[in-house]
Every structure is written in C-alpha cells, then in structure tokens.
C-alpha cells in the first residue's frame with residue numbers, strides 16, 4: 001500500500017515536470033545591462049538655469065533600476081550618487097562585467113536653442129558595432145513611437161567609452177537642455193519615468 005502511494009506520487013511529480021518547457025522563464029539567460037549616468041561630481045555636464053545634465057541622467061538611471069521587473073534582467077549602474085568617474089574607470093567597470101548592453105545616458109546642449117530631439121551614437125571602432133547599431137535603431141524607433149520626441153537619428157562617433165568597451169555600447173543623448181520644450185520634458189518626473197520604461201522595454205526584448 002505504502003509502495004503504491006510512493007509510485008503514484010513519483011508518477012505525479014514526473015507528469016508535472018513534463019509540462020515545463022525549456023522556454024520557460026526559469027531557464028532563460030540573464031541579461032546584464034550597464035546604465036552609465038554621464039558626468040558626476042565636479043563635472044556637471046551641460047548646465048542651463050542651474051539644471052545639470054549629471055542630475056537628470058542620474059535620476060533616469062535610478063528609475064531604470066527601480067522600475068525593472070524582468071527577473072531575467074540585471075541592471076548595473078556605473079554610479080549611484082553624485083561622484084566623478086573617469087571614462088577609463090567606466091570602461092573598466094564595463095569590461096570587467098561583460099554585459100549584454102551598455103547605455104551611456106547624456107543630455108545635449110547647443111547655442112542654437114531651436115536644436116532639439118533625441119540622438120544616439122555608436123562607434124565603428126567598437127568590436128560590437130553591428131550589434132550596437134541594431135539595438136540603437138530599435139531604441140530610436142521606440143523613442144519616436146512612445147514619446148513626443150523628435151529624433152536626430154543614430155550616428156557614428158569616436159567617443160572614448162564607445163571605442164574602449166568590447167560590448168554593444170550606445171551613447172543616448174536624451175534631448176537638449178538648451179531647448180525649452182526638451183528641458184521641460186527632461187526635468188519632468190513622469191516623463192523621466194516613461195523614458196525609463198521605454199529603455200526597459202528595449203532591454204527585455206534583447
């Protein structure tokens with residue numbers, strides 16, 4: 001009697017596992033993403049009317065980490081407070097971590113206050129250029145679709161961080177602090193939250 005019960009129990013256990021397919025979340029690979037908030041410490045980045053680039057990008061980076069509910073995604077921030085990090089320090093952090101993607105967040109500025117919109121940069125000198133390009137185009141599409149943002153497109157650049165990392169790396173200029181509309185958008189808590197959600201959607205689709 002006891003053995004029959006054990007046999008039935010074993011059968012039930014095996015039957016239950018038979019329905020777990022390899023595509024279930026439990027077996028999905030972890031996606032490691034570095035969110036690099038540009039500037040920090042004595043380096044304010046772009047500044048207009050006391051509003052600093054370093055604070056805007058740090059706030060959005062924090063929101064990306066806080067809003068992440070995908071258990072397959074791990075968000076790593078290069079800085080969690082207002083401190084200076086050299087580009088060399090950032091590149092070392094990235095190359096030691098070996099992430100699936102790096103997004104370096106920045107905010108633009110121009111003497112021409114009419115200049116506005118989001119702009120994405122990748123480097124042909126990065127070994128993962130083609131991969132970076134594909135992801136950057138996807139992110140560009142999501143920004144244009146989900147937000148009231150003009151896009152200036154995906155461009156090539158020779159920025160140190162793009163060049164010195166061996167993983168897909170994109171510099172994301174989220175808008176122009178020198179443009180009144182972009183500035184309102186970039187400093188609005190709800191809009192920052194929406195930017196974070198769009199970036200998380202991109203990451204979950206990797």
Ligand SMILES: [Zn+2]
Nearest residue numbers: 038045106107
């Ligand atoms: Zn910057």
